[in-house]
Amino acid sequence: MTIGADDLTRFHEQGYLLLDVLPEDDAIALRREIDGILDRHRVYGAVDASFHRSENQHHGDRLAGYGTKAKHYYFHLLTDPSFLSIQQVFHRPEILRPIERILGGSLVINNASLFAAEPGTCYSLPWHRDVIQIPQHEIDEAAIYSQERFHNSVQINLPLADDETLWVVPGSHRRVNSAGEAAAFAGSKHYAPLDAVMPSALNVRMRPGQAVLYNNNIIHRGHNQCFTVPRRSLHLGYHSALRPPTWHFYLLDERMFTAAYRARMSPEVRLMIDQYFACRLRYPRMEDTWRGLSADVAIPPR
Numbered sequence: 001m002t003i004g005a006d007d008l009t010r011f012h013e014q015g016y017l018l019l020d021v022l023p024e025d026d027a028i029a030l031r032r033e034i035d036g037i038l039d040r041h042r043v044y045g046a047v048d049a050s051f052h053r054s055e056n057q058h059h060g061d062r063l064a065g066y067g068t069k070a071k072h073y074y075f076h077l078l079t080d081p082s083f084l085s086i087q088q089v090f091h092r093p094e095i096l097r098p099i100e101r102i103l104g105g106s107l108v109i110n111n112a113s114l115f116a117a118e119p120g121t122c123y124s125l126p127w128h129r130d131v132i133q134i135p136q137h138e139i140d141e142a143a144i145y146s147q148e149r150f151h152n153s154v155q156i157n158l159p160l161a162d163d164e165t166l167w168v169v170p171g172s173h174r175r176v177n178s179a180g181e182a183a184a185f186a187g188s189k190h191y192a193p194l195d196a197v198m199p200s201a202l203n204v205r206m207r208p209g210q211a212v213l214y215n216n217n218i219i220h221r222g223h224n225q226c227f228t229v230p231r232r233s234l235h236l237g238y239h240s241a242l243r244p245p246t247w248h249f250y251l252l253d254e255r256m257f258t259a260a261y262r263a264r265m266s267p268e269v270r271l272m273i274d275q276y277f278a279c280r281l282r283y284p285r286m287e288d289t290w291r292g293l294s295a296d297v298a299i300p301p302r
């Protein structure tokens, strides 16, 4: 399945798009497989119930001792051999086709993670746009959050269990902050304070197998006062190799892809990784992705 012109317009205007992507049974089967992996590393007993901040969650957690903290875990799926068996989902056509429609083909994966949390966990990632790689004084808001600029990145949350954690401010990806948003981000262009009020925020509610595709310049956050069901959501990022990438492209750590590990990957995923590093050779410097942006203006492919 791909998406039609209306969905494409909705994605560009609203900055996010909710889609039925995987059959629910496939999502539940995948969730069972992931539960099995987590269970093999889970430690039962006393739980550290203190609140764990999540601003640096993208650095990743270790599987060992899963469950000893009441925290929102973030596991890197492309570099941890424990997750090799589920990597086939990264090239499912149902995921790739809608993104190709948005980005224009030659897709390169640049992030694949798992959000996992157990019932009773409180999770509050502050409001942000995904610009934390850019030093605050170099964030050119008018150039980055602009309709004129083609944003070569699509991020997806694909829940394998009911999920009501993602919040977005529709349309905020292509305009500078409103007065209310500017007040929330007055102290930091990276993260608002945890208790900041965000006007016009919307909660994205999804069933297993649905996915939200979003432009990660949108103002968004992950927030769940207290999970009542486990969170098991895939969090994936793609670029098109046809255009210069954005700063999100540089997350993968080359050192993790040893010859021994690569030999264990499926040919399809190994090819995806090869394409990633080939693209990175062409665009080696992350800082080039935000410097001189006004020259990188282009209309989106249709």
Ligand SMILES: O=C(O)CCC(=O)C(=O)O
Binding pocket: 057, 058, 115, 125, 130, 157, 165, 166, 167, 220, 221, 222, 223
């Ligand atoms: O938890 C979520 O759904 C959002 C996570 C997020 O925004 C992030 O990791 O940057």
